[in-house]
Amino acid sequence: MKRLCVIGMGYVGLTTATCFADLGNHVVGLDIDDSKVESLRAGVPPIYEPGLEELLRRNLKAGRLTFTTSYEEAIPGAEFVFLAVGTPPGWEGEADIKYVRAAAESLAPYLTGYTVIVNKSTVPIGTGNLIASIIERVNPQAKFDVVSNPEFLREGSAIHDFMNPDRIVLGASNPEAAERVKELHAPLNAPVIVTDIRTAEMIKYASNAFLATRISFINEIAAICDQVGADVKMVAKGMGMDKRIGPAFLEAGLGFGGSCFPKDVEALAHMAATHGCHPQLLRTVMDINQDQRRVVIQRLREVFGSLDGLVVGVLGLSFKPNTDDVRAAPAIDVIHLLLSEGARVRAYDPVAINSARKVLDDLVEYCENSYEVARGADALVVATEWNEFKQLDLVRIKELMRHPVIVDGRNIYEPKTMFGLGFVYFGIGRGLRREAELIARATIKREIPLKFDK
Numbered sequence: 001m002k003r004l005c006v007i008g009m010g011y012v013g014l015t016t017a018t019c020f021a022d023l024g025n026h027v028v029g030l031d032i033d034d035s036k037v038e039s040l041r042a043g044v045p046p047i048y049e050p051g052l053e054e055l056l057r058r059n060l061k062a063g064r065l066t067f068t069t070s071y072e073e074a075i076p077g078a079e080f081v082f083l084a085v086g087t088p089p090g091w092e093g094e095a096d097i098k099y100v101r102a103a104a105e106s107l108a109p110y111l112t113g114y115t116v117i118v119n120k121s122t123v124p125i126g127t128g129n130l131i132a133s134i135i136e137r138v139n140p141q142a143k144f145d146v147v148s149n150p151e152f153l154r155e156g157s158a159i160h161d162f163m164n165p166d167r168i169v170l171g172a173s174n175p176e177a178a179e180r181v182k183e184l185h186a187p188l189n190a191p192v193i194v195t196d197i198r199t200a201e202m203i204k205y206a207s208n209a210f211l212a213t214r215i216s217f218i219n220e221i222a223a224i225c226d227q228v229g230a231d232v233k234m235v236a237k238g239m240g241m242d243k244r245i246g247p248a249f250l251e252a253g254l255g256f257g258g259s260c261f262p263k264d265v266e267a268l269a270h271m272a273a274t275h276g277c278h279p280q281l282l283r284t285v286m287d288i289n290q291d292q293r294r295v296v297i298q299r300l301r302e303v304f305g306s307l308d309g310l311v312v313g314v315l316g317l318s319f320k321p322n323t324d325d326v327r328a329a330p331a332i333d334v335i336h337l338l339l340s341e342g343a344r345v346r347a348y349d350p351v352a353i354n355s356a357r358k359v360l361d362d363l364v365e366y367c368e369n370s371y372e373v374a375r376g377a378d379a380l381v382v383a384t385e386w387n388e389f390k391q392l393d394l395v396r397i398k399e400l401m402r403h404p405v406i407v408d409g410r411n412i413y414e415p416k417t418m419f420g421l422g423f424v425y426f427g428i429g430r431g432l433r434r435e436a437e438l439i440a441r442a443t444i445k446r447e448i449p450l451k452f453d454k
Helices: 011-022 034-041 052-062 098-110 127-138 158-163 175-184 197-228 232-240 261-274 280-304 330-340 353-360 370-374 394-400 415-420 433-443
Strands: 003-007 026-030 065-068 080-083 114-119 143-148 168-172 192-195 311-315 344-348 379-382 405-408 424-426
Touching (some): 011 026, 011 052, 011 080, 011 158, 034 065, 052 065, 052 158, 080 098, 098 114, 098 127, 114 127, 114 175, 127 143, 127 197, 143 197, 168 175, 175 192, 197 261, 261 280, 280 379, 280 433, 311 330, 311 370, 330 344, 344 353, 344 370, 370 394, 415 433, 424 433
Parallel strands (some): 080 114, 311 344, 311 379, 379 405, 405 424
Antiparallel strands (some): 143 168
16 A cells, blocks of 8 residues: 555546545545535545546545645655646646646645655646756755656546556656656556656647547548538548548547647647747647537528527537536537527536536526427537437427427437438538538528528
8 A cells, every 4th residue: 555645636636546545545635625625525526527426435435535635734654746736728828837836835845755746737848847846945855756647537437547548658857766656557557658757748748639630630521521512420430440540539520628638739839839839730720629619600500591589509518428527618619609699598418507607607598408408499509429419309309499400519410310300400521411401491481581592
């Protein structure tokens, strides 16, 4: 049993603390938010993550996991101190490391014996060296090493990803420190790559930027497919069968969101620019991603001309399924665009309504289920691919709607099925806009001519 302290009880920190405790270690989770710590002590996680509450309660009961707001209580005696604090975007898109600085300054006075400081926060290249200099300044007598150990956890499957990692990346100037962290991860039986700190930090940024690039690439292909009559889903399938390409992250939709991809791509582009590089690919990735949100508005304009006074239902508010996180969620951007066009918006999400209220307030009518959203709606927008949306009674949905218009921002339905049911259906890159146009001409009765007729 090793003694660990994990600082920052967000998605990464709480998952890290809980999983290491479940592996048999004694872990103290530290956060400066009193209400969050009280909630965790009661076995109630402040975030929604499948399986997390059960894991939390099991390790609290076993006595392997405790929580505190006190550095003086958490740090002394810890063999490993993990930094998992937030690095939000700064004014120019850079990663703001004020919480990393604050954590380093706060933990330094309480270091006893030899300690490995393990940084899991996503930080600008060189931050590992900065952490070391801060600790040395605050506590010149401290015996420690800093190891960069970037995380690759996906929200919605974070526990699985922690327990079944593709690889463990360790960056250190002292090989002995890296070896200690490697041994800590030994029960996971994962490949380990050991490098210097700066390279480890870059691996994190480069990985996220590449995955974001794949998403923006397939969305650009989807836009072309819509114009030329090709089906992006079959295009992606054909591409993905090439072993050099693979199928992952080739699903066209409303673009990426969440706490990682948007800010990490922007931060990497900012970092590149400040070092004299010209990150035009990264900038284009961000532009394409933002443009995807506008596809919804464009399709609705094609049908209705004006959105003013329309009732539009939005299915899904979180940026992806199995999380309540709405940070940079496509749904939130789409809702703001709809509101700016004069539409009235109803919305439903299985778990993210409370999170959405914090950013949307009462601008939206929140519903208890998908059918309530559909009742009297002029159009529906699928913004998050929750499984329950794939199993809806579409006949009932059509009967409830005033106009049977669906913009499927996640391509969860088959166009032929939707057309057969009489929906005016738009996917992303499905290449079937002509079919939607014909049904719209026959079914949409409005005083304003269809944009198709202009």
